Amino acid sequence: MARVIVDVMLKPEILDAQGQAIARALPRLGFSGVSAVRQGKRFEVEIDGPADEAALAEVRKMAETLLANTVIEDYTVTAES
Amino acid sequence: MTLDTVKRAQDTPEERQPYAELGMKTDEYERVREILGRRPTSSELAIYSVMWSEHCSYKSSKVHLRQFGTKAPASEALLVGMGENAGVVDVGDGWAATFKIESHNHPSYVEPHQGAATGVGGIVRDIMSMGARPIAVMDALRFGAADAHDTRRVLPGVVEGISHYGNCLGLPNIGGEVVFDPCYIGNPLVNALCVGLLRKDQIKLATAPGPGNKVVLFGALTGPDGIGGASVLASATFEDESQAKRPSVQVGDPFMEKLLIECCLELYQADVVVGIQDLGAAGVSCATTELAAKGTGGMDVRLDLVPLRDPSLRPEEILMSESQERMMAVVTPDDIDAFMAICARWDIPATVIGEVTDGGRLVMTWHGETIVDIPPGTAADEGPVYERPFHEPAGQAALNADGPSRLPRPEDLRATLLRLLGSPNLASKEWVTSQYDRYVRGNTVLAQPADAGVLRISEVMPGAEETTRGIALSTDGNGRYARLDPYAGAQLALAEAYRNVAVTGATPLAVTNCLNFGSPEDPEVMWQFAEATRGLADACKALGVPVTGGNVSFYNQTGSTAIHPTPVVGVLGVIDDVAKRVRSGFTAPDQKVLLLGETEEEFGGSEWAHVAHGHLGGLPPKADLEAERALALVLTEAASRGLLTGSHDLSDGGLAIALAESVIAQGVGATVTLPEDDAFVSLFSESSSRALVTVAPESFEAIAELCAANEVPCQCIGRTGGEALVVENVLEIPVAELRETHTATLPAIFG
Incomplete structure (x- = not known):
C-alpha cells in the first residue's frame, strides 16, 4: 500500500475568487502581512501496490480525466514518502 | 520587451505586425494605417483587432440588421431602442423594463461551467448599465443529441454554471428552453437573457460627455482572462492552428457581481454617474472607445493606473483582457468623492484612470509615454461593413421537396403520444430547471414549465409608484423550421414567443433576439442569415413589436458543417394586474376545453x-401573423375579463403534447373529442396560431363571442376532470403514466 498525493491548483492566470475572499478576510481578523492567497485541492489516493512509475502514471491519468479540470487547473502528482 | 509607443510607430513604419494572428484581414489592417496615417502601435492594433472583430463590430450582419430599424413598427412603449447596452420598454405606472439576450456559445463549449456562468454575468451587467435592477434571468440552451457522449460533458457543466452564478446572485431563473439536436454537437448554444426594472425617468446611457469629467474603472481587478477571447474565441473556430493560442478561460465571481449590482444602484440613486458602460468582450478597449465615441469625442487614459491582479500584464493585454465583473463610469469632478465613498462602502475597488476631453482623440499613456492616439469613433462605430455574398444553399429545393407526406403514419396513436412525450425535446426539463432558483426575491408568479415566466413588479425603489402590473417573458426558437425555411422559421420563433406571452394574459410589447448561425463567409449560411433577419423584421412589423436589441453569433460550425440556423427570439409583455394572470394547463375539473385557431396538415420539421x-424535409408550418395577432388579442382580453381558468399554447408536438402537458400541470384529467376526421393530423400537426384554453361553462358564450369578433376559430373539444387524458375513440392514458413518461427521460440520461 502506498499513498499518492495529487495537488490541484487553478492555473496562475485564472481568477481565484475564493483565494481572494480569504485574502480579504485575513486583515479583518487581525492577520497582517499577507499579500495574496490562492486556494487549491489536495487528493490522497491510496493504491494497492507500490508507488512506482507505472502507478504514478496511472494516477496522472486519473488527475487528467477526473481530479483536475485541465482547461483551468494544473496538477502535480507526488508519492508520499 | 520594448514599449511600442506612437513615436516608435512613426519611426518604424515597416515593422511587421501580427494582425493576421489577431484575426484581422490585410485590407482591414491597411485601413487602420490609413486612418492613423502611420502603422498602429501594438496597443492600437489590439484595440482595432477586437473592436473590428465580428463579435464587436457586427461587420457581416450590420447590413441585414438595419431592417430591424427601418421596418420597426411604431411603438409608444419603446423608450430606448437598438444600439444601447439593452433596450428599454415602458411598462406603465412610471416603470420601465430593460431586457436583452446574448450568446456565450463558444466559451461554453471550451469550459461549460465557467463559460455559461460568465454568460449570465455578462448579460446581467448589460442590464445594470441601463440603470436597472436585474430581476430575473432565463436561458435558451441547445445541445447535441441527448445521449451523445459530449452532451453529457457539456449539458451538466452549463446547467451547473448557470445555476451557480444565478443562484449566488439571487436572481430567479424563470424560463428558457432546452433543445437537443445532433447539429449542435461541438457547437452548443448558450443564450442568456436578463431582465431588469427601473423608473422610466432614470435610464442611464453609455456616454461620456463633459470635458474634465473623470473616467472611473470599478469592480474586479484586471487579469489575463480570456485575452483575445472576443476576437479569437467568438470570431473563428478553435481548431487547427488557433488551438495553440487558445486563450485562458474567463472565470466569474458572482459575489463580486452582487456587490457591483448593489453598488451601482446606490450610485444611480445618489445621482453621481454621467455615463456608464459594462466591460464585456474587448474589455477596456470597448468601454473607452464606445464611451468616448458617444460623448464629447475624446478621452485621456493612463493605462498604467488600471489596477491589476497580475502585475506582469502588458498594456496590450490590459486592453484585451476580458476579466469579469468590471464597469466603467464617467463622473463629474464634484461627484468623484461621493462616488468613491459609495464604492468603498461596498468593498468595490474603484480607480480614476482618465478624463474626458473634447479633443476628438482617445489618447492612452503608459508611464508617461503615449501608446494610443486614435479617433475613437473609427474603432467603435466606423468599423468595416461587409456585404457578404449569399445564395440559396445547394439542395435547399430538394430538402423542401422531400416533404413528410411520404412518411408512414402510425397506427397506434397512444404509443406515438407517449413516445413523443418522453423524447428529449418534449420531455420535462425539470432536471435542468430544478437546479435553478425560480422563486428567489419572491416576485415570481409563473416560471417553468409555464409557457412564459411572469414577474410581479414590486421592487422597493425610491420614488416609484406601487403597481399591480407584471411582466411576462418567453424565448423560443426552432432550428429545424429555420433550416427548412429561414424566413418562416424566424417568424415562427417570434410567433411562438409572442403566443407564449399572450397565453399568460400579458400583452406582448417588445422583442430581443439572439441569432445563432454558422460562418458568414459561407454564402449559403449568409443566405440563411439574410432570410431569417428579413423574416423576423417583417414579422415584428406585422405584430407591432419592435426589436430592442440582441446579439449575433456566427461561426457556430465544425469544419464546413454549420448548425441549423437558429434565431432565438425573446418577447416581453405586460399584464396590468398580475392577479389576473392565467395559469398553465388544466387547473380545475368541470371546465370546458376550447381549442383556438385553425389546424392544417403541417408536419414539415x-x-x-x-x-x-x-x-x-418539406416546409415548416405557415406563419400566419394576422391570425397570431388576433389570437393574442383574444387571449389578453379574455384574461383581463377573468374568463380563462387555464391556458397552454400549441407548438412542438401539436395538440397531443399540449393536452398531455395541460393534464400533467396540476394532475387534472380531461376528456376530449377530436374536431377533425383524421385523428393523427388533429393530434400531431404543428400548425401555428393555436392555443388551448379552459373556461367555466357559464363563460363559454362570452369567449365564443370574443373569438367570433376577432375571427379566431373556437371549438369546444371537451371537458376537464377525471384521472386520465381521454381522447374519445382514440386513446386513454392515466395522468400518472403521462407524468412518469414525461419526467423520466432526462434523469435517466443525466443521472
Whole structure:
C-alpha cells in the first residue's frame, strides 16, 4: 500500500475568487502581512501496490480525466514518502 | 520587451505586425494605417483587432440588421431602442423594463461551467448599465443529441454554471428552453437573457460627455482572462492552428457581481454617474472607445493606473483582457468623492484612470509615454461593413421537396403520444430547471414549465409608484423550421414567443433576439442569415413589436458543417394586474376545453417527423401573423375579463403534447373529442396560431363571442376532470403514466 498525493491548483492566470475572499478576510481578523492567497485541492489516493512509475502514471491519468479540470487547473502528482 | 509607443510607430513604419494572428484581414489592417496615417502601435492594433472583430463590430450582419430599424413598427412603449447596452420598454405606472439576450456559445463549449456562468454575468451587467435592477434571468440552451457522449460533458457543466452564478446572485431563473439536436454537437448554444426594472425617468446611457469629467474603472481587478477571447474565441473556430493560442478561460465571481449590482444602484440613486458602460468582450478597449465615441469625442487614459491582479500584464493585454465583473463610469469632478465613498462602502475597488476631453482623440499613456492616439469613433462605430455574398444553399429545393407526406403514419396513436412525450425535446426539463432558483426575491408568479415566466413588479425603489402590473417573458426558437425555411422559421420563433406571452394574459410589447448561425463567409449560411433577419423584421412589423436589441453569433460550425440556423427570439409583455394572470394547463375539473385557431396538415420539421422517422424535409408550418395577432388579442382580453381558468399554447408536438402537458400541470384529467376526421393530423400537426384554453361553462358564450369578433376559430373539444387524458375513440392514458413518461427521460440520461 502506498499513498499518492495529487495537488490541484487553478492555473496562475485564472481568477481565484475564493483565494481572494480569504485574502480579504485575513486583515479583518487581525492577520497582517499577507499579500495574496490562492486556494487549491489536495487528493490522497491510496493504491494497492507500490508507488512506482507505472502507478504514478496511472494516477496522472486519473488527475487528467477526473481530479483536475485541465482547461483551468494544473496538477502535480507526488508519492508520499 | 520594448514599449511600442506612437513615436516608435512613426519611426518604424515597416515593422511587421501580427494582425493576421489577431484575426484581422490585410485590407482591414491597411485601413487602420490609413486612418492613423502611420502603422498602429501594438496597443492600437489590439484595440482595432477586437473592436473590428465580428463579435464587436457586427461587420457581416450590420447590413441585414438595419431592417430591424427601418421596418420597426411604431411603438409608444419603446423608450430606448437598438444600439444601447439593452433596450428599454415602458411598462406603465412610471416603470420601465430593460431586457436583452446574448450568446456565450463558444466559451461554453471550451469550459461549460465557467463559460455559461460568465454568460449570465455578462448579460446581467448589460442590464445594470441601463440603470436597472436585474430581476430575473432565463436561458435558451441547445445541445447535441441527448445521449451523445459530449452532451453529457457539456449539458451538466452549463446547467451547473448557470445555476451557480444565478443562484449566488439571487436572481430567479424563470424560463428558457432546452433543445437537443445532433447539429449542435461541438457547437452548443448558450443564450442568456436578463431582465431588469427601473423608473422610466432614470435610464442611464453609455456616454461620456463633459470635458474634465473623470473616467472611473470599478469592480474586479484586471487579469489575463480570456485575452483575445472576443476576437479569437467568438470570431473563428478553435481548431487547427488557433488551438495553440487558445486563450485562458474567463472565470466569474458572482459575489463580486452582487456587490457591483448593489453598488451601482446606490450610485444611480445618489445621482453621481454621467455615463456608464459594462466591460464585456474587448474589455477596456470597448468601454473607452464606445464611451468616448458617444460623448464629447475624446478621452485621456493612463493605462498604467488600471489596477491589476497580475502585475506582469502588458498594456496590450490590459486592453484585451476580458476579466469579469468590471464597469466603467464617467463622473463629474464634484461627484468623484461621493462616488468613491459609495464604492468603498461596498468593498468595490474603484480607480480614476482618465478624463474626458473634447479633443476628438482617445489618447492612452503608459508611464508617461503615449501608446494610443486614435479617433475613437473609427474603432467603435466606423468599423468595416461587409456585404457578404449569399445564395440559396445547394439542395435547399430538394430538402423542401422531400416533404413528410411520404412518411408512414402510425397506427397506434397512444404509443406515438407517449413516445413523443418522453423524447428529449418534449420531455420535462425539470432536471435542468430544478437546479435553478425560480422563486428567489419572491416576485415570481409563473416560471417553468409555464409557457412564459411572469414577474410581479414590486421592487422597493425610491420614488416609484406601487403597481399591480407584471411582466411576462418567453424565448423560443426552432432550428429545424429555420433550416427548412429561414424566413418562416424566424417568424415562427417570434410567433411562438409572442403566443407564449399572450397565453399568460400579458400583452406582448417588445422583442430581443439572439441569432445563432454558422460562418458568414459561407454564402449559403449568409443566405440563411439574410432570410431569417428579413423574416423576423417583417414579422415584428406585422405584430407591432419592435426589436430592442440582441446579439449575433456566427461561426457556430465544425469544419464546413454549420448548425441549423437558429434565431432565438425573446418577447416581453405586460399584464396590468398580475392577479389576473392565467395559469398553465388544466387547473380545475368541470371546465370546458376550447381549442383556438385553425389546424392544417403541417408536419414539415415537426417533432413527430423528427422522433418517429429522423426526418427533416418539406416546409415548416405557415406563419400566419394576422391570425397570431388576433389570437393574442383574444387571449389578453379574455384574461383581463377573468374568463380563462387555464391556458397552454400549441407548438412542438401539436395538440397531443399540449393536452398531455395541460393534464400533467396540476394532475387534472380531461376528456376530449377530436374536431377533425383524421385523428393523427388533429393530434400531431404543428400548425401555428393555436392555443388551448379552459373556461367555466357559464363563460363559454362570452369567449365564443370574443373569438367570433376577432375571427379566431373556437371549438369546444371537451371537458376537464377525471384521472386520465381521454381522447374519445382514440386513446386513454392515466395522468400518472403521462407524468412518469414525461419526467423520466432526462434523469435517466443525466443521472
